[in-house]
Amino acid sequence: MFALDVQQLTKVYRGGFQALKGVDLQVQEGDFFALLGPNGAGKSTFIGIVSSLVSKTSGRVSVFGRDLDRDPEGVKSCIGLVPQEFNFNLFLPVIEVVLNQAGYYGIPRAVAKARAERYLRQLDLWDRRDTEMRRLSGGMKRRLMIARALVHEPRLLILDEPTAGVDIEIRRSMWSFLREFNAQGTTIILTTHYLEEAESLCRNIAIIDGGEIAERTSLAILLNRLHTETFVLNLKGRV
Numbered sequence: 614m615f616a617l618d619v620q621q622l623t624k625v626y627r628g629g630f631q632a633l634k635g636v637d638l639q640v641q642e643g644d645f646f647a648l649l650g651p652n653g654a655g656k657s658t659f660i661g662i663v664s665s666l667v668s669k670t671s672g673r674v675s676v677f678g679r680d681l682d683r684d685p686e687g688v689k690s691c692i693g694l695v696p697q698e699f700n701f702n703l704f705l706p707v708i709e710v711v712l713n714q715a716g717y718y719g720i721p722r723a724v725a726k727a728r729a730e731r732y733l734r735q736l737d738l739w740d741r742r743d744t745e746m747r748r749l750s751g752g753m754k755r756r757l758m759i760a761r762a763l764v765h766e767p768r769l770l771i772l773d774e775p776t777a778g779v780d781i782e783i784r785r786s787m788w789s790f791l792r793e794f795n796a797q798g799t800t801i802i803l804t805t806h807y808l809e810e811a812e813s814l815c816r817n818i819a820i821i822d823g824g825e826i827a828e829r830t831s832l833a834i835l836l837n838r839l840h841t842e843t844f845v846l847n848l849k850g851r852v
């Protein structure tokens with residue numbers, strides 16, 4: 614079964630701009646998948662549609678066999694999203710950010726507390742549980758968003774540019790958390806414009822550009838092709 618099966622997905626924003634032009638994309642269960650592309654390529658639009666934040670214009674989206682149109686709640690329950698941008702009440706303590714999200718999913722309080730502790734510990738934030746969000750570094754905020762996204766134990770974790778603007782050391786430590794979650798069975802899709810991030814983490818990638826999939830390949834094949842200079846130039850022009 615595919616974790617994500619998207620067919621002929623299009624998005625025309627109000628005002629007439631076409632951000633997605635018939636995207637086909639399948640991601641296998643258990644995969645660690647990167648959607649790579651330059652700014653404005655349509656990555657966040659794609660992620661937004663899959664996570665029910667943005668309406669689609671046409672096409673089919675199915676997540677673990679659940680169709681987005683017929684079973685939107687079923688799809689939502691399978692997905693944990695770490696959005697590209699987040700604006701929260703910055704005075705909220707770390708633990709409450711996670712517990713509030715659990716409340717949104719109707720998770721019983723005792724279960725929510727146990728999970729919040731487990732994920733905050735895994736993400737090295739348990740000692741900060743009473744710290745207000747505004748006191749966290751950029752890297753800590755991103756980790757908090759991951760803990761928040763995991764609280765309903767989604768089978769698919771989607772991260773939209775999770776390490777944009779985060780320095781390389783913090784980026785690497787986040788990579789190791791993500792590898793661990795993937796090894797434990799969570800399918801992961803991330804968008805990035807760092808080729809090295811995809812290289813370090815992912816098994817399969819797609820390159821999106823101008824609302825269309827320009828490449829769909831395994832990382833091994835991509836890296837092989839990177840040895841040919843023309844492809845490097847070609848890719849650098851796009852990513």
Ligand code: ADP
Nearest residue numbers: 626630632650651652653654655656657658659
């Ligand atoms: P990416 O995440 O790859 O940078 P986005 O999906 O955010 O790309 O945006 C793709 C294109 O759609 C961009 O040209 C952007 O300006 C446009 N776009 C994004 N959101 C909207 C919106 N709400 N209304 C109109 N155009 C939008």
Ligand code: MG
Nearest residue numbers: 656657658697
């Ligand atoms: Mg984006």
